[in-house]
Amino acid sequence: MEVVTPIKRKILLNPGPATTTDTVKYAQVVPDICPREQEFVEIMDGVRKDLVKVVHGDPQKYTAVLFTGSGTIIEDVLVNSLVPENKKICIVNNGAYSSRMVEIAEHYHIPCVDLQFPTTGLPDLDVLREALQKDRDIAVVATVHHETGTGVLNPVREIGKIAHDNDCVFVADTISTYGLIPIDIEADHIDFLMSSAQKGMAAMTGVSWTVGKTAEIEKSKEYPKRSYYCNLYMQYDFFERVGEMHFTPPVQVIYALRQAINEYFEEGEQARWERLTKCWEAIHKGLEEIGLESVIDKEIQGHLVVTVKAPEDEKFDFFKLHDYCYERGFTIYPGKMFGLKTFRLCNLGIITHKDIENFFVVAKEAFREMGYSLPLK
Ligand SMILES: *Cc1c(COP(=O)(O)O)cnc(C)c1O
Numbered sequence: 197m198e199v200v201t202p203i204k205r206k207i208l209l210n211p212g213p214a215t216t217t218d219t220v221k222y223a224q225v226v227p228d229i230c231p232r233e234q235e236f237v238e239i240m241d242g243v244r245k246d247l248v249k250v251v252h253g254d255p256q257k258y259t260a261v262l263f264t265g266s267g268t269i270i271e272d273v274l275v276n277s278l279v280p281e282n283k284k285i286c287i288v289n290n291g292a293y294s295s296r297m298v299e300i301a302e303h304y305h306i307p308c309v310d311l312q313f314p315t316t317g318l319p320d321l322d323v324l325r326e327a328l329q330k331d332r333d334i335a336v337v338a339t340v341h342h343e344t345g346t347g348v349l350n351p352v353r354e355i356g357k358i359a360h361d362n363d364c365v366f367v368a369d370t371i372s373t374y375g376l377i378p379i380d381i382e383a384d385h386i387d388f389l390m391s392s393a394q395k396g397m398a399a400m401t402g403v404s405w406t407v408g409k410t411a412e413i414e415k416s417k418e419y420p421k422r423s424y425y426c427n428l429y430m431q432y433d434f435f436e437r438v439g440e441m442h443f444t445p446p447v448q449v450i451y452a453l454r455q456a457i458n459e460y461f462e463e464g465e466q467a468r469w470e471r472l473t474k475c476w477e478a479i480h481k482g483l484e485e486i487g488l489e490s491v492i493d494k495e496i497q498g499h500l501v502v503t504v505k506a507p508e509d510e511k512f513d514f515f516k517l518h519d520y521c522y523e524r525g526f527t528i529y530p531g532k533m534f535g536l537k538t539f540r541l542c543n544l545g546i547i548t549h550k551d552i553e554n555f556f557v558v559a560k561e562a563f564r565e566m567g568y569s570l571p572l573k
Contacts, residue, residue: 207551210529211344211372211501212267213394213401214545216456220399223455224448231447237439239454244435246457248407250374250465251381251389258381259413261432262405264446267371267392268296269426270404274367274388275300275338277428278412280419283335284309286327286364288319288355291343292532293369304422309334315346315533318496321354328362338367341389342377342498344542345532346491349377349498356385365412371395371404376472376500376544378465387412393449398546399456402449459546473499475543475552482556483541486563487572491538500544506537511567514539520562526555 200222208215229236240262247260263269275297279285286309287298301308311327313319319339328334337359341352352368359366370379370389375396381389388408393399406428417429424430425443434442460468476499483490483504491503506512514530517539521528531538543552560570 292345347501478552
């Protein structure tokens with residue numbers, strides 16, 4: 197595709213939306229089309245197949261179902277659609293996004309076993325094993341692959357194995373890892389995963405999806421219908437019969453996603469993962485030069501988010517730091533950890549370690565502007 201005018205490039209170091217390419221931005225500019233036309237149905241069909249391919253799913257066993265909305269909509273869909281009558285969902289909870297799934301379960305009055313663990317570490321899997329063995333009414337286990345609130349990477353493969361050993365369906369919120377960290381849906385014991393276009397695929401906000409086991413979706417036809425717009429089976433059934441979303445899709449957002457998927461395959465799974473790991477290493481190097489530390493142990497980070505311990509003294513002002521960087525094209529984000537002064541640096545988008553190095557030139561200036569001499573001691 198030919199790009200007409202380059203758009204000012206912003207480096208987003210917030211936890212999504214991510215920095216996108218101009219070709220993805222411009223892919224939205226298309227002639228008006230009614231999404232019920234065969235031309236659009238074919239685009240949707242190709243997108244669904246490719247979304248399964250990204251996580252190496254066998255198309256005979258897995259399918260993609262898309263919904264119009266931000267990432268939380270697909271958490272909502274899976275939590276409300278996959279728990280049979282009189283059964284429970286168990287949530288392995290060590291962060292803000294697992295807590296969100298607990299809240300969703302509560303809103304639908306779905307019995308929920310909330311296994312809480314400290315947000316700074318990994319969950320204790322013996323506790324999960326015991327919970328599943330003790331309570332045979334648990335039918336679904338859900339967790340978050342990468343807790344974007346902290347940067348902790350959870351062992352989904354092990355959690356999925358425990359879920360399957362106990363005859364539970366395993367749901368993983370992979371919204372901040374899909375298209376970033378290589379995922380093999382079957383080897384990782386995942387029955388349903390989640391993604392949202394503005395995160396790993398570096399497309400536009402407005403469409404989210406699950407890749408899940410077709411046989412389990414078919415079974416869920418008999419489960420209570422707790423939502424009208426957000427029911428998994430109803431949406432799947434419409435896709436299978438008619439080839440498109442039940443209600444109006446975000447047409448232009450889908451064109452951008454189509455382009456972003458092409459760019460994903462052009463870059464390649466491994467190359468993307470290596471590029472992002474280089475960004476993450478550059479973040480740690482920059483922090484070290486300033487004299488700042490990350491809250492989470494490096495060994496359990498997902499290479500996509502660093503939660504930074506902010507200086508404790510009076511001179512530090514997150515908003516000053518933010519505004520100084522923002523005016524120079526870099527967006528940083530506040531922390532999400534209770535009781536700790538933190539901020540986050542995330543590297544989800546189409547950026548390189550060079551961008552991170554440029555960011556740290558600016559960040560160092562901002563610290564000097566706040567009255568610090570570097571490195572901090
Ligand atoms: C971003 C994100 C979500 C969804 O957030 P939205 O603001 O609704 O897009 C859910 N889970 C995780 C792990 C995320 O990173």
